Amino acid sequence: MSKELAFTDDNDVVKYLDTTTSLNLALTADGLAFDLTNAKTIVIKIANDDGYIMDKSIDLTKITNLLNGTIIFLIDQEVMTTLVPDDYDIEVWVTMNDGTQAIFPSDGTLGFSIEENLMSDTGEVIPTITLNDFKQQFDDLSSQMENAVHNVQKGDQGNPGNGIKAANNQYQLSDSPVTVPTGNWSDTILATTDQLPYLWTKIIFTYDDGTTKEINFVSSRGDTGSQGPIGPVGPQGKQGNGLVVRGKADKEGNLPTIGNNQGDGYLVGTNLYIWIDGSWQNMGSITPDLADYVKVTDMNNALNTKVNVTDMRKPASDVAGIEEVNAKQDKIGYTPADDSKVVHTTDTSNWQKQKVTADNGQPGIYVNNGKKISDSLIAINQAGFWSFYANSGASDNPWSDSIKGFTMCDSTDGHWSATVGTLEASGNYVSIVNDNGTIRFNKGSDDSKVAHLSGANNFDTVPTVNNNPLLLASSLPADLARTSQLANFTAGLQSGGVSVATSDDLKSVEKSAWRQLDLSNISTTVGGDSVSSNSNFIYKIDTTNNRIYFNFIIFSNSMNTQAFEVNFSKIAHQISIPTLPNFKMKARSTSIDSYDIRINSGNLEIYGSPVTTGGFAEYTNSNNSTWYYTYPFITYDTLV
The missing domain is CATH 2.60.40 (Immunoglobulin-like)
Incomplete structure (x- = not known):
């Protein structure tokens, strides 16, 4: 497959430092437009007679039609900063999504030129040349100088030379590295900024004959360097005045305005005001965060559990240390416990998980008057077994009688528990169930009000209530109407001898x-x-x-x-x-x-x-x- 590369508009010349131009390129294969739909990257390689110089990537998202194989090579600031007026050769390297690579053209390269602009030879800007061009020019000049020295002959004395009498440097900032600024020049060097990153230097040479010549140079600010080593420690400063809290005031307007010294302080509430340079400055609240501090009461309570020095029967010098006890342990006449057969604090499967009652002997769950039984049960957050007591005045007690019993929770998160007990006055059995936050109160039946196999209320042979026999369903007429079921009164329905209208009759009316x-x-x-x-x-x-x-x-x-x-x-x-x-x-x-x-x-x-x-x-x-x-x-x- 033959791959060709050509200009679409025959425009192959660019003016030096003109960053608004572009080269329009057409890629073809065997004379047909090359399809860039499956292209992954497109890179333009640039070289001159001395060799490879640079490459430039093409943004695929900016190609309007990938099928016709045309691309636009924009000659931007990066290209112009790298290249100088010269003749150049280009190739286009296309990498496809499958990893294959196509290089255009197959035969040779495509050439374009950068022409000099008017500023290139005015002396205002030093023309830029490549290193190879500079070396060649230097070699040519050296040969000319060597030939001239060999052929030199003493001639007549020449005119007095026109030497440099003085040189003056001036500086100006600019946002362009190529265009000489036209603003005001400064005799002192200036620091660059993000908006003006380029420093232009103008050297004005004054010759003996009074003529002058200017040369301009441009430089740019470099990247920030790494941090230098830490310098030596400076001498100790003078003793400061320190902070002196003179008193407090109820508000800022009542702070004294005369007789204050630098560093004097006053408190207004919890805010600290300091006299600085002739005025009061609010330094904010000085109230400490006491969350991590121990209260005096808590400290005293904690100390009560410790051994006081005055309580020790022997001085500390006569008391053996832990190390001494361990060292003499084998000499004491006792058999140490088998560690595998003792209960450890971490071995929760072999010791009671919690107390059944409180320390004072009261029930483990105690509900006072005005409190809710349901809140106490919902608050259980572990599995276990507790004694239970609820006063008759508990706000959600449905029986107005004190309840005593036991509560068992078999859920580790406390979402299910059951309380079984009796009412203190009547003796009835009750149960209270917490089913995932839903509380159910249940009460056992009153024995005097339930049916038995014998006695006043029985279902032995003939059911009776208070010794009165009940009418069995089997003895009722088959066509007896029931209030909970629909009934068909085929013979009609009357009230006081007057026919009663049906719902259908009423709907019709x-x-x-x-x-x-x-x-x-x-x-x-x-x-x-x-x-x-x-x-x-x-x-x-x-x-x-x-x-x-x-x-x-x-x-x-x-x-x-x-x-x-x-x-x-x-x-x-x-x-x-x-x-x-x-x-x-x-x-x-x-x-x-x-x-x-x-x-x-x-x-x-x-x-x-x-x-x-x-x-x-x-x-x-x-x-x-x-x-x-x-x-x-x-x-x-x-x-x-």
Whole structure:
């Protein structure tokens, strides 16, 4: 496969220090665009006649079309800082995702040039040359000098030389390493900053004939060096004044303002104020954190368990130390215990885990009056066995009688426990269970109130209560009705000789009953009038024909209601005017013959002059041969 590399626009020349230009490159293989879709990295290698110089990576994310094999080589600041005016050769190295590498072009290299700019030979900026170019020029100059020395002949005395009379250095900061700054120059050296990292130096040479020449140099700030060695210890300082707390004040405004010395202190509450340079400075609170300190009371209590020196029967010099006792242990006439057969503090499986009672003999779990039994049980945080006592006045005691017994918890986190005991007064057995935080109080049955096999309350042969026999279910009529089950009264049901209506009867009556519509669903629409509370609007639903019959008496506050709207949205989803032949809504009024009705924004609008009471509706059959008269009505789609 033959790989080619070419410029897409034949532009192969770049001006020196111009960082806005770029080289547009096309990669092809056998004459077709090289697909960069699977490329992992793209690197441009740059060399001149003396050898390899640098490489530059191409950002794959900035290639707009990976399929056409074109890339843009931006000549940026990094490239211009490295390269000088010269002719260069480039190659493009493409590493694919599978690890293979393609080098463009297959044959030779692609060349481009960096031309000098006008500043390159003005003397304002020293031209940059490569080390090889400098060595070659130096060798050429050396040869010329050697030839000139061999061929030199004494000539006439020349004119007096024009030597350097003086040299003056000036400095200026800049953000560019290539463009000579045009601002004000300083006679003293300046420190660079992050914004102005380059220091330009201008040397002004003054010659004997009065002429001058300037040369400019540029340098940049280097990276921060490593920390140097620690210097020698300085001499001890003078004795300070120290801090003197003079007193305290109730607030900052009452601190003394005269007669204070440097370092004087006053307390305002727990804040320390110090007199510094003629004013009080708040140094913050000086209250210590006492969390890690021992209280005096605790210290005294702890000391009471220690042996006082005055209590020792012999002086310390006559008491044997641990080392002496251990050394003479084998000479004492006793047999040491077998370590494998004694109980250790860490051997929790062989000693009691906790006490059943408190140290004073009181129950291990004791609930005072006003406290909650449930809180004490929930607070158990380990498995074990305790004595238990709850006063009759415990706030959640359901029996108002003292409880005594024992509590067992078999869960290491205390989420399950059971208390078994008796009520102190009645002697009834009770149990209290803590089931994962849910407390259940249980009480044993009263023996005098339960059934026995014999006696006053027994189920021996004939069940009795207080010696009265009970009626067995087997002796009841088969058709006896039960209050907890549905019963079918096929012969009818009466009360006081009058038949009782069933729920179905009531539902049927409810469906066909007239209902009153709340006046909040009625509003006037002409003249800004309002409906009076004396008005009334009733309706009845006909589910067979999807009709809503209605009638009304409407009074307005001005007694001049010309139109009003009725909102049926709480009854039906959508209403409409009947489409029956010759349908009209007639009025019960001598002033008008009929009302006009229409649907306005989903509401029924009735309008006339004036509208006060309802009337009736009339319509005919399809051939207009028969008239029908009913209450006014509208039709609906579905009920709410």
